[in-house]
Amino acid sequence: MRPDLEIIQQWIAPNSKVLDLGCGDGSLLHYLQTTKNVHGIGLEIDETNIQHCLDRGTNVIEQNLDEGLSNFQSGSFDTVLLAQTLQALSKPDHLIDEMLRIGKNGIVTFPNFGNWKSRLYLASRGRMPVSKFIPHSWYNTPNIHFCTVKDFDALCTQRNIKVLARTVVDLEHQGSWYMKAWPNLLGEIAIYHISKDTD
Amino acid sequence: MPDSIPTDSVGLVTPQVYKFDEPLTLRSGKVLPKYELVIETYGKLNREKTNAVLICHALSGDHHAAGYHSKNDSKPGWWDSCIGPGKAIDTNLFYVVSLNNLGGCAGSTGPASINPETNKYYGPDFPVVTVRDWVSSQLRLMDRMEIPEWAAVVGGSLGGMQVLRWTISYPDKVRHAVCIAAAPKLSAQNIAFNEVARHSITSDRDFHEGHYLEKGTYPKQGLMLARMVGHITYLSDSAMRAKFGKSVSNFEKDTAENFGRDLRSGKLSFGFDVDFQVESYLHYQGERFSENFDANTYLLMTKALDYFDPTVDFEGDLSKAFANSDCKFLLMSFSTDWRFPPERSREIVSDLLKVGREVSYLEIEADQGHDAFLLPIPRYIEALSGYLQRVHQENKSDAP
Numbered sequence: 001m002r003p004d005l006e007i008i009q010q011w012i013a014p015n016s017k018v019l020d021l022g023c024g025d026g027s028l029l030h031y032l033q034t035t036k037n038v039h040g041i042g043l044e045i046d047e048t049n050i051q052h053c054l055d056r057g058t059n060v061i062e063q064n065l066d067e068g069l070s071n072f073q074s075g076s077f078d079t080v081l082l083a084q085t086l087q088a089l090s091k092p093d094h095l096i097d098e099m100l101r102i103g104k105n106g107i108v109t110f111p112n113f114g115n116w117k118s119r120l121y122l123a124s125r126g127r128m129p130v131s132k133f134i135p136h137s138w139y140n141t142p143n144i145h146f147c148t149v150k151d152f153d154a155l156c157t158q159r160n161i162k163v164l165a166r167t168v169v170d171l172e173h174q175g176s177w178y179m180k181a182w183p184n185l186l187g188e189i190a191i192y193h194i195s196k197d198t199d
Numbered sequence: 200m201p202d203s204i205p206t207d208s209v210g211l212v213t214p215q216v217y218k219f220d221e222p223l224t225l226r227s228g229k230v231l232p233k234y235e236l237v238i239e240t241y242g243k244l245n246r247e248k249t250n251a252v253l254i255c256h257a258l259s260g261d262h263h264a265a266g267y268h269s270k271n272d273s274k275p276g277w278w279d280s281c282i283g284p285g286k287a288i289d290t291n292l293f294y295v296v297s298l299n300n301l302g303g304c305a306g307s308t309g310p311a312s313i314n315p316e317t318n319k320y321y322g323p324d325f326p327v328v329t330v331r332d333w334v335s336s337q338l339r340l341m342d343r344m345e346i347p348e349w350a351a352v353v354g355g356s357l358g359g360m361q362v363l364r365w366t367i368s369y370p371d372k373v374r375h376a377v378c379i380a381a382a383p384k385l386s387a388q389n390i391a392f393n394e395v396a397r398h399s400i401t402s403d404r405d406f407h408e409g410h411y412l413e414k415g416t417y418p419k420q421g422l423m424l425a426r427m428v429g430h431i432t433y434l435s436d437s438a439m440r441a442k443f444g445k446s447v448s449n450f451e452k453d454t455a456e457n458f459g460r461d462l463r464s465g466k467l468s469f470g471f472d473v474d475f476q477v478e479s480y481l482h483y484q485g486e487r488f489s490e491n492f493d494a495n496t497y498l499l500m501t502k503a504l505d506y507f508d509p510t511v512d513f514e515g516d517l518s519k520a521f522a523n524s525d526c527k528f529l530l531m532s533f534s535t536d537w538r539f540p541p542e543r544s545r546e547i548v549s550d551l552l553k554v555g556r557e558v559s560y561l562e563i564e565a566d567q568g569h570d571a572f573l574l575p576i577p578r579y580i581e582a583l584s585g586y587l588q589r590v591h592q593e594n595k596s597d598a599p
Binding site for chain 2: 076
């Protein structure tokens with residue numbers, strides 16, 4: 001399993017209802033179904049991934065996240081997941097609002113553009129960073145809304161979103177004390193567990 | 200039939216007739232005192248009786264879904280592309296049951312059958328049957344066949360509506376519902392096309408108010424016209440362009456298409472006869488259909504479509520209809536289907552989600568319009584196959 005998914009699954013309660021936005025090949029949902037008896041539905045647009053989901057027996061709906069989630073009822077899921085998809089959305093802030101309308105809580109993971117490697121790349125070369133983690137050139141990237149850990153924190157504050165937990169990890173998804181100390185500088189992948197701030 | 204039976208064909212099949220003497224009260228309130236259903240089965244029912252799959256046919260379909268009736272058949276059953284050993288609906292794994300619905304004209308009791316009370320053809324006196332009535336009769340068939348539950352109920356178009364009705368009326372009898380290219384109910388445009396078809400039949404001078412069989416005739420022109428109109432709605436603009444745009448003139452080669460305007464004889468006639476291939480094709484389709492289909496059945500089937508609306512018992516709310524539909528759903532639609540376009544399937548998906556049902560949905564890119572559900576489109580077949588493989592796997596893991 002992709003290591004960020006390993007971390008995510010710890011935040012998902014047994015027997016809960018999970019909506020996975022951009023569920024890929026359905027491996028996480030399948031894992032949650034078999035180990036935690038989770039009732040899951042995934043949304044996906046890639047045909048190959050959708051077929052993998054069907055082959056696994058994971059519920060999958062062909063739906064483009066950019067066209068909205070109005071077909072999902074408020075409060076109809078316990079957890080809504082958005083793993084490594086935020087940066088590819090046309091209105092990421094709107095989708096996060098939607099996640100917290102549909103789910104009691106949300107889990108978001110994204111590549112942290114504030115990582116020192118990205119900063120160094122841009123500062124030293126003067127060009128948009130291209131790396132193993134962000135392997136696209138600026139003109140053909142699906143990633144149109146990169147953000148940093150600080151940016152996401154600011155969005156949460158502005159939208160009254162409560163951060164229940166935040167983890168940053170490197171590409172091997174290892175956390176460390178120094179990443180905890182300087183998440184925006186050292187973290188490569190940010191993982192947030194969020195809910196609506198009802199206080 | 201081809202010279203030898205293909206290895207992925209169910210081969211030669213023989214229909215069976217089931218007779219029912221217990222009266223069936225129809226949605227209209229009328230009662231059908233007794234009736235017969237003609238069916239075909241493919242594959243074997245397993246010992247646990249957990250591998251039965253019901254196929255529900257669409258407007259002009261019947262029980263002959265796969266294989267051949269005789270060595271002289273030029274074509275196999277209507278869904279042979281999907282049903283057979285190793286095919287998407289794999290007869291090595293499943294026991295497939297396919298029937299001709301009540302009111303049909305392929306062997307089940309319908310307007311062209313003899314009414315035992317009068318010893319004449321039922322004709323127009325055959326009661327209007329609805330999707331709900333079909334599903335009630337299918338339930339009786341199931342009981343008679345001693346099938347406790349369907350591993351899956353599968354159907355496209357009007358067949359998909361029967362699938363939905365199964366999940367609403369008899370949710371505990373269905374484990375998986377596969378509903379392809381269907382709609383939660385017909386739109387005004389859909390009904391309008393059906394009315395044109397019906398009017399062309401009823402206004403044919405050989406219709407005789409439905410009593411044509413007694414007069415030894417049938418409304419051939421009306422049926423032809425009905426089918427021609429219907430056929431246009433089954434195809435997409437792009438499918439027609441491709442089908443009738445094969446001979447590209449030098450002048451049109453630059454654009455690599457001629458909008459499907461192939462001529463029949465290479466030149467215009469400057470008269471009112473058939474000039475274009477598409478015209479001749481529609482005439483041929485209409486003619487062939489009119490020789491094999493009963494006009495009263497066509498009227499009944501289109502009415503069943505028009506009347507289909509599972510929300511009538513649920514305050515107009517489809518999601519409430521699915522409140523107890525505790526099976527898993529697979530829905531599929533086709534991009535160029537303008538009869539039951541993808542939005543109509545999405546409506547069903549939304550209502551299923553509203554009540555927390557387990558559902559998968561695919562929108563298949565295909566040029567062939569509504570007809571796509573009968574065609575071997577790779578992504579569609581792969582999805583159906585993958586889904587049903589899981590149904591089979593579940594079966595195995597649930598077995599005692």
